[in-house]
Amino acid sequence: MNRGSHLKRVVPPLLSAAALITLPALGAVPATAQATPANTNIVKLAHIPQTALANKVTGRLGSQHAGSYVDGAGNLVINVTNAAAAEQVKAAGAKPRIVKHGIKPLTAAKTNLDRYAGTAAATGLTWGLDVMTNSVVVTVPKADNDAATTAFVKRAKAMSEAVRIQRVDGSPQLALGPGDAIHTSGSRCSVSAIGTASGTEYVMTAGHCTAIGATWTTAGGQTVGTRQLNSFPGNDYGSLRSSGQVQLTNANLTEVGRPAVGSQIQKKGSTTGTTSGTIRGYDRTVNYQQGAVTQLVATSACAQPGDSGGSLQGGAVAIAITSGISSSSCSSSGFESFFQPLDEALQAQGATLKQG
Secondary structure, X not given: OOXXXXXXXXXXOEEOOOOOOOOOOOOOOOOOOOOOOXXXXXXXXXXXXXXXXXXXXXXXXXXXXXXXXXXXXXXXXXXXXXXXXXXXXXXXXXXXXXXXXXXXXXXXXXXXXXOOOXXXXXXXXEEEEEOOOOEEEEEEEOOOOOHHHHHHHHHHHHHOOOEEEEEEOOOOEEOOOOOOOEEEOOEXXXXXXEEEEOOEEEEEEOHHHHOOOOEEEOOOOOEEEEEEEEEOOEOOEEEEEEOOOOEEOOOOOOEEOOOOOOOEEEEEEOOOEEEEEEEEEEEEEEEEOOEEEEEEEEEOOOOOOOOOOOEXXXXXXXXXXXXXXXXXXXXXXXXXXXXXXXXXXXXHHOOEEOOO
């Protein structure tokens, strides 16, 4: 930096973990992915008692369980397929719910559907396990009735009686658009969290954002960082290696975790700010126009163009990175927002969550 004597010293602004956002116009993101470096670091997930109990109990039950979630009263509910398993759940201190489909047929149906991820017939559709309805839900836009989609829906129904078709108002799209945040190549996106490794800080964001450009700046022109990691489609995560010109903080985020389905969460982004909702499911496959992305988190929290790369969190727990939305209106039927798990992104970078 030129430190001419006539220049005043500029104090770098603090950027919070969800304050940055850089996104191009919808559909302008290149559908390419860059190979990520291999590493052996393991991201330690937050200890969430209900999640830990659910994992412990379902591990004992094997194929007799069908997932778990938190109900409206805050109770941990574990789906089981018979009365004997229900008694084990009660003894462990959780609430049992007897359902028709066990975890094996549900997982098998999801796996079969994933064979079609990224195909022309699947574009605009999403699918994944819905533990609350004990089904594998496939969302299909109401206006999508062409021959390819009709044939796919018929094929999906024939795969398993556990498959449920849900017609929704719109098709999934990457959450891109205008707004105040960091910039590259005339585009902008949001930051999910700050990672750190060996003294180096990394801004974690969406892969469809880092695919746009290599160097990212604040609205005021300060360099935030340069692209270090980019994976999209397949995944949707990327990172920027900090330039040291801008102070970075995670504010109140202290842990990384995956709260139970049904948990209350907040999404932070530059377009819609902080919005609330619940986790609808994990391991969701979303077929964007630019390619399929798997293992996403689905929530009911509102997100809109400009929120991409933003933060999904629950209290002090950092959960995921904003990827996309099911339709352009948060009030539309069946609206969902989709997120890339943060722990996977940090692991790919070989980083952990920065404290403070």
